Amino acid sequence: MSVQHPHRTHPRMISAAIADSDHHLKFEKIRLGAPRRNEVGVHIVACGICHTDLSFLSPGVVPGHEGAGIVDQVGSAVTGVKPGDHVVLSFQSCGRCDACENHRPVDCEHFSTLNFGFSRLDGSSAYPQGIDGHFFGQSSFASYALVTEQNLVKVDKSLPLATLAPLGCGLQTGAGTVMNTLKVKKGDRLLITGTGAVGMAAVMAAKIAGAKEIIALDQHQHRLDLARELGATDVLKTGQERNLQGTLDYVIDTAGVPALDTLGQQALNDGGVMVRLTGAGGATLSRGRKILSVIQGDSVAQEFIPKMISLWQAGKFPFDRLLHFYDFEAINQAAEDSRNGKVIKAVLRWRQHA
Numbered sequence: 130m131s132v133q134h135p136h137r138t139h140p141r142m143i144s145a146a147i148a149d150s151d152h153h154l155k156f157e158k159i160r161l162g163a164p165r166r167n168e169v170g171v172h173i174v175a176c177g178i179c180h181t182d183l184s185f186l187s188p189g190v191v192p193g194h195e196g197a198g199i200v201d202q203v204g205s206a207v208t209g210v211k212p213g214d215h216v217v218l219s220f221q222s223c224g225r226c227d228a229c230e231n232h233r234p235v236d237c238e239h240f241s242t243l244n245f246g247f248s249r250l251d252g253s254s255a256y257p258q259g260i261d262g263h264f265f266g267q268s269s270f271a272s273y274a275l276v277t278e279q280n281l282v283k284v285d286k287s288l289p290l291a292t293l294a295p296l297g298c299g300l301q302t303g304a305g306t307v308m309n310t311l312k313v314k315k316g317d318r319l320l321i322t323g324t325g326a327v328g329m330a331a332v333m334a335a336k337i338a339g340a341k342e343i344i345a346l347d348q349h350q351h352r353l354d355l356a357r358e359l360g361a362t363d364v365l366k367t368g369q370e371r372n373l374q375g376t377l378d379y380v381i382d383t384a385g386v387p388a389l390d391t392l393g394q395q396a397l398n399d400g401g402v403m404v405r406l407t408g409a410g411g412a413t414l415s416r417g418r419k420i421l422s423v424i425q426g427d428s429v430a431q432e433f434i435p436k437m438i439s440l441w442q443a444g445k446f447p448f449d450r451l452l453h454f455y456d457f458e459a460i461n462q463a464a465e466d467s468r469n470g471k472v473i474k475a476v477l478r479w480r481q482h483a
């Protein structure tokens with residue numbers, strides 16, 4: 130039986146974490162517009178904190194792009210989900226351009242507008258004047274988000290939503306770079322610089338792929354210890370790098386420190402590939418070596434998130450070991466702990482859903 134709730138289509142009051150001029154987040158009650166015909170209203174249960182959130186703390190911004198929750202209402206054109214479905218949220222794409230039609234949503238021609246433009250594609254906003262929402266098409270540091278079928282992934286209701294939330298960006302980026310972009314295979318040798326959530330996901334994915342040498346580099350010993358447990362065959366502490374001259378097939382830079390960049394380039398063999406996950410551009414180097422800039426691990430979220438969930442259930446991708454849970458009310462503490470490296474992946478939870 131289909132139950133209609135006409136009153137729900139009116140704008141609703143939500144609780145949203147809004148950045149202030151001190152780069153802090155403060156919860157306010159704001160009015161959110163009703164879903165349009167292609168939109169889905171989602172009660173947010175949890176949201177991971179990604180470093181991209183922390184670099185967008187300008188006044189008025191509602192960050193959050195690793196949301197997970199329960200579908201509340203759907204627009205008339207939505208066919209893939211219904212109220213009550215559980216969903217994990219990922220990056221936004223238009224679903225209609227050539228890249229999207231060719232199954233390459235990371236290359237969507239509207240990627241920057243839809244993810245960083247703080248509006249819908251037509252420039253409108255469901256948020257009040259002065260509030261920058263629609264971040265990654267979700268702004269999930271809130272009790273509720275308006276998303277589309279392009280950035281949601283339906284998941285089984287028996288799975289813990291708060292655990293799955295961070296799959297939507299950081300973990301997808303690290304694991305996707307290894308599995309989708311580089312297609313790392315048995316016997317390959319690689320260096321992963323930085324062992325935050327992205328780097329750790331790359332380590333675990335490289336182990337799954339059967340890489341022979343998985344070297345992790347970081348400044349925090351406790352992270353290197355965990356990297357070893359998760360699959361690193363060797364670890365290097367920043368400042369104590371040994372010579373890796375020309376031995377590696379791949380370098381994945383998740384840290385963006387210039388010195389690491391140089392080290393990475395020296396470590397590559399002829400034809401080796403360095404991937405920057407830190408926003409820098411691509412280039413071709415001498416001896417056939419390449420630098421690639423990769424977004425979201427070249428993932429189609431609707432395929433790759435279920436794949437990561439299966440690997441996790443099989444015990445091969447224990448990403449839950451990276452997570453630290455916080456109440457949404459402790460959002461500034463969680464942001465601080467993420468910023469200074471105290472935790473690898475902070476996940477915010479609304480207490481009523483915990």
Ligand SMILES: [Zn+2]
Pocket residue numbers: 222223224225226227228229234236237238239
């Ligand atoms: Zn598109």
Ligand SMILES: [Zn+2]
Pocket residue numbers: 179180181182194298299
């Ligand atoms: Zn992110």
